[in-house]
Amino acid sequence: xxxxxxxxxxxxxxxxxxxxxxxxxxxxxxxxxxxxxxxxxxxxxxxxxxxxxxxxxxxxxxxxxxxxxxxxxxxxxxxxxxxxxxxxxxxxxxxxxxxxxxxxxxxxxxxxxxxxxxxxxxxxxxxxxxxxxxxxxxxxxxxxxxxxxxxxxxxxxxxxxxxxxxxxxxxxxxxxxxxxxxxxxxxxxxxxxxxxxxxxxxxxxxxxxxxxxxxxxxxxxxxxxxxxxxxxxxxxxxxxxxxxxxxxxxxxxxxxxxxxxxxxxxxxxxxxx
Ligand SMILES: [Zn+2]
Numbered sequence: 410x411x412x413x414x415x416x417x418x419x420x421x422x423x424x425x426x427x428x429x430x431x432x433x434x435x436x437x438x439x440x441x442x443x444x445x446x447x448x449x450x451x452x453x454x455x456x457x458x459x460x461x462x463x464x465x466x467x468x469x470x471x472x473x474x475x476x477x478x479x480x481x482x483x484x485x486x487x488x489x490x491x492x493x494x495x496x497x498x499x500x501x502x503x504x505x506x507x508x509x510x511x512x513x514x515x516x517x518x519x520x521x522x523x524x525x526x527x528x529x530x531x532x533x534x535x536x537x538x539x540x541x542x543x544x545x546x547x548x549x550x551x552x553x554x555x556x557x558x559x560x561x562x563x564x565x566x567x568x569x570x571x572x573x574x575x576x577x578x579x580x581x582x583x584x585x586x587x588x589x590x591x592x593x594x595x596x597x598x599x600x601x602x603x604x605x606x607x608x609x610x611x612x613x614x615x616x617x618x619x620x621x622x623x624x625x626x627x628x629x630x631x632x633x634x635x636x637x638x639x640x641x642x643x644x645x646x647x648x649x650x651x652x653x654x655x656x657x658x659x660x661x662x663x664x665x666x667x668x669x670x671x672x673x674x675x676x677x678x679x680x681x682x
Contacts, residue, residue: 521584629671
């Protein structure tokens with residue numbers, strides 16, 4: 410069994426502030442330690458469930474948040490910036506299951522550190538008319554390769570948001586968000602034990618890949634009208650109203666790629682301040 414792990418950071422138990430998950434932050438060392446613990450718990454669970462090959466794709470910020478040698482089970486580590494498929498880079502049809510670890514809620518949800526790819530550019534994203542966070546958008550790539558998403562971990566919001574797009578996904582809740590900067594967190598040891606057990610259960614069950622209706626449509630509400638205007642410079646992106654654009658495609662991977670290009674474009678559109 411081959412298992413693919415896409416690991417973000419804001420949904421990890423104990424993390425409630427950007428200082429803990431951006432390199433240079435005054436508490437970043439603690440954040441890295443917490444995320445490493447949860448990744449290794451998932452790896453242990455995957456091995457127990459029969460995984461013979463595991464790939465961890467670092468999906469957060471500069472995407473080199475883990476010490477490679479500390480990953481359990483001699484797991485391969487996909488790290489570093491400018492990956493064309495970003496949080497889903499490295500996935501292909503040879504994988505049997507996907508785990509989304511440390512995921513956070515969508516921008517318009519009051520979860521801890523909630524955002525959708527770029528908090529300074531995206532106010533809201535709908536996939537086929539339903540609010541989606543990063544898990545739902547990433548499910549487009551899972552669907553293209555026909556790989557089921559077996560488990561998501563994070564706060565109380567990530568499971569329901571992902572379930573709209575990833576059929577019968579399992580959820581391990583490691584914290585209760587109180588606000589965008591506060592949460593009641595499980596003790597890291599408890600969070601890790603639940604993730605380990607959750608991974609075993611999730612990987613032992615048969616699941617079906619995402620089946621998002623095609624052609625699929627992403628409706629993206631940007632922070633400002635000029636960002637929406639600039640988004641239309643990309644082929645296939647059409648303006649809906651002053652701050653909203655729409656992208657539709659029969660091919661889920663093509664849709665994801667166009668959205669990712671928009672993500673990269675918005676990084677250069679944010680006004681300096
Ligand atoms: Zn992140």
